[in-house]
Each structure stands twice: as C-alpha cells, then as structure tokens.
Amino acid sequence: MHGWTGEILRINLTRKKAIVHEFDANFAQTWLGGRGFAVKLLWDELKPGMDAFSPENRLILAAGPLTGASLPSSGKLVVAAKSPLTGGYGDGNVGTWACVNMRRAGYDAIVFEGRAEIPTVVKVEDDMTEFLNGEDYWGRGVFETERDLKKKYGNVTGVVSIGKAGENKVKFANVISQEGRGGGRPGIGAVMGSKNLKAVAIKGTKELPAADMPELKKLGFEGYKEVLAKPSYRFWKRQGTVSTVEWGQENSCLPTHNFREGVFDHADAIGGFAMEKLKVSNRGCPQCNMTCGNVITDTDNESVEVDYENIALLGSNIGLGDLKKVAHLNRMCDDYGLDTISMGNMIGFAMEASERKLIEDRIDWGDFEKARELIERVAENKDETGRLLSQGVKYASEKLGKDSGNWAMHVKGLEISGYDCHATPGMALAFGTSLSGAHHKDAWVISWEVKYGRESYDQTKVDKIIELQRLRTIFEALTTCRLPWVEVGFELEWYPRFLKAATGLTMTMEDLYPTADRIYNIARAFWVREFGKQWSSSMDMVPNRWFIDPLTKGPLKGAKLDKSRYEAMVQMYYKKRGWDSRGIPTKSTLSKLGLSDVAQELGQQVQLTA
C-alpha cells in the first residue's frame, strides 16, 4: 500500500495509553481518508444514543493520502466526533501544520477516547506519545497556548488547541490552530474539552509515503505553477474570501439582522475593498501558494485574520458595519475557540429576542459593546443568558418559546452559515442536506444558482447539489483544500493525477463518486441511527423565516421560499440519492455501496425500505 502511512494512532486518555492500529489497503481504498476514515470509525465504535460528552465519544483527527504532500493547498486536517450541538455526525476542516506533522510522524489519523483525569496536553513526536500536565494551560486562550507550546517544542511543531469555550463545553466550541484557522463547527472543540484535552502538539520527521515520489513532486511543482498562472489568482490574493461580501450584497444574500434581509446598508464598510485598506499582511495554511488569510488590525490594534463567513455573521448579521469592530469580535471568538458562524447567529438571535422583548437584556442591533459582552458570557458560561446561548440557537428558541422557533436560524441544530436563502431554494436545500447541519461546505451551490435561475425548484438544481456534495466530499477525504478549484479554477483533473502518484491508483474523479456516496450514506445512516424513529424528512427542513417573512429591502424585495415546492425538491433529492421518503437510505442503496452491514444494523433501529 502506498500513499497512506497505514497507521492510526489510538490514544486512550483515561488510561494514558497510546497504541498503533494498522489498516489495510481495502480499508484505505474503501474510505480514502479524512472524513471517510472519521465517519467509518465513528459508525463502528460509537453506541447509538450516547452522550457526546461521554468519555466513550471519539475525537478524531484525520488526514488523507494527499495531505501534507508538496502540492497545492494540502495542509488540511479533518476534526470529527459525534456532535454535542446536533446529536449527529459532526466534522470540520482546519488548515494546520499539525496535519503535515501527523503524516510525517507516520499516522493518517489520531483517535482520542476516554477522559484525562486532569487537563492534559498530548505531545506526539514520531513514535513517542507523551501525556503532559496541561493544568497551567487550562483557562488560557488558544493564542497563548499555541505560542507557548511552540516555544517549548519548536516552531515546526503543529498545534491544535481549544480555548475557554471548549473547556466550558459551549456546544459550538471549535478547534483552533495558527491563530486564525478554525475548524469543527458542530462543537468538536467542546468534545475535546469534555476529554480534558487542552492541546495536541505534533512533530514528525519521516518521509511521506508515495507510490512515485519523484512524479508527485514534479506534479506538485507544476500544480503550484498552474495556480499562479490562473487569471483570478491576483484578485484572490488581494481579497480572498472577503470579496463575497460585495457579491452577497449584489445578489441579495448577505445575511443581515438575523437573516431577515439579504442586503446591508453598510456592506461597503465591511467588504473586500474596505478590508484591503486595512490589510497588513497575508497568512495561510501549510503548503499553500494562494494563501487567503487576510490580516487586518482590530480596535485594539491586534492582528486578526478575517474571512467572509466571520464578517457576514459578526458584521451584517448583527447590524455591525465597522470592520475593525467585526475583526475584534472575530479575534475574541478565535481566542476563546468559539465558532464565529454560530456565535454570530447567537448574537443576531439575542438581538432579535431583545427587540421582541423575549429576553430581559437590552441588546440593540449593531451594539458592539453588548456583542463583546455576549461573547464573553457565552464562552465563560457566565450567567443565565450566557448559559442559554451556549447551547445553540435551537435549544435557546425551545426555551424562549413564543414564535422564536421561526427565526432560530439552523438546520438540525447547526446554525446557518453566511448565505441568506429567501431567494435561493437550491442553497436552502444544500443547507438542508449538508452532512453536519446548516453548513455551506458540502455544496456551495449559490454562485451557480444565481446564474442558473433562482426561481426554479427543479431536478437540474438537485443534480447540481449532489454533484457538488460528491466533489466536496472527495476533497474532505483526500484531504486537501478545495479553494484552488472553487476560487481560482485549478482544474479537477489534477487530483486523480496527484492520487495516482501518491497511491498508484488509476482513477478519474467520477470513479471516486461511489466512495463519496459511501461516505455520505454512512454519515446519513449515523444520523438516522442516533435519532431512530424520530427521524423524518422534517430533519432536512430549513428555518421557517425563509418561508414566512419576505425580504423587505433590496432588488428582491418581497422574495420568500415556497414551502411545498421546497418539500417537493427534498423528495426529488431523496429519489436521486436512493433514499426513501423519510430521507433514509434504502437497503438496496446501502448494499450497492458495499454497506450491507450498515443496513443490517440500521434495520434494528428503523424499518428500512427495500
């Protein structure tokens, strides 16, 4: 077997034991890596219905056969666990030297189980795993934690850590690396906190495995050159993801005032061109030559790396039109290890709840000081409101009652990322059917949809969403950044060539679709196994706001989604996927993907359709 190290490091935090588990070529080729490995391990090892904060939950760091190689944007790591926020499958993707080092240390994945008795830092250096007392770090922010660990163990050490939000088990706490890379939106940082695991520091010195290393290096070199030659490269380097603010404004999908509107009066003040005026440097993930981390200074003159989602959710969505202030909130979230998207949703929700007098606190739209305070109260679990909001918007709306469920912006409990869908049914369906809840990562169909035609709820849209979900799942499994393809047009054909040089396997992108489908279906089965008889197509429903509150501003004033047409589109999607009318994979779909064992187990929870 080439391309994979063939080893998974299994770390039991309760017993302070680390063992190496070898896997074979069949496992590697069936699941590819990254998300594929993570979801298969979670399916096999977790008991249905278990508490996500139980020591039995697994925290998985997983890479794929291309991770860490010298080729465009390969420095990405999948972090996964059963999500405490949604109760279903949860993962995220973070750019970090930790994944490059993990592969160089000889592992394709690290699986943590159990719970350390005291706060712990795990250090992996090639074949050595150490359990270090992490009490000094507990209560400290991620910036200080990572800097300190790097000072101790060397600058080349890759570190992923959690902040106070993860320690306090805020349900949307994530994992942070390199002071500006965050991953694991559905509370993967909280699972890490529940294990008393403050940080993982990894250093590896071995050669990466490859079937044909000279060819892989040559292709990687050519790939880097090709990225640089793309016409959109220069503008991408200037603005990265932030130019999406202007795009969102032009297309009426920039989330504004808790997703009430798709246009924001102060969009120009938080967009790509405003950012360029404040930009001081550019950072990025390992192995990337189109780095998109735009660093600006915040209200305290501190450096912050800003991205579109962070600006949309902590800016327009809460009515804040000042980029330095937005950057400050972003920096607070990073240091606390709080997902910016969910936190922005929570602040927007709290502002609307305050306006409607559902909570006693007075929190006005755009109130920077109150937003700061709220982030602190949530991350530190400080008081009643802080504790309420730390459970996510679904829980908070269930507690507050009245009609707040209509404007609690989530799918399956995961807060919506930065795209208002009053006028984009396809993007709504992409949120509805993402693997982890309302995440854009599985199918960012909106840019295609705006050109294709917003008004239709048709099969072409459904097919496009599934195609994107397949392609993006391949990126999560390979595991590399998808942005060279999405943003600068680096052709997909490169990836099978990289894969062949790395693993020796000759496959086209289409040949990898069954693998992507296998991963998507087992993740779906994981959700259904968790929810059992409660599972129905309503799990894929998007927030009611988009059906009942039309846009009141902008060129698409009056637009809203049509519920019955959305439901019909959901059924078209299920049919194409080979799922029944409840959205459950049929026996024959699972068996075609080589998942008959999954069908058998799932059949014990719910009646499966043949």
Ligand code: PTT
């Ligand atoms: C991702 C989600 C995103 S998606 C953003 S900005 W984006 C937010 N970033 C956060 C942050 O920063 N700090 C913080 N405290 N919370 C944050 N939460 C949000 O998390 C990120 C880039 C981006 S920028 C995107 S789209 C792409 N995502 C990729 C992906 O998912 N897979 C993949 N193979 N390649 C990708 N490339 C791009 O990576 P989640 P990063 Mg992120 C500060 O994890 O849970 O998936 O949520 O990883 O290294 O920061 O790079 O406009």
Ligand code: SF4
């Ligand atoms: Fe990281 Fe951006 Fe490069 Fe992707 S394009 S690897 S997110 S720096």
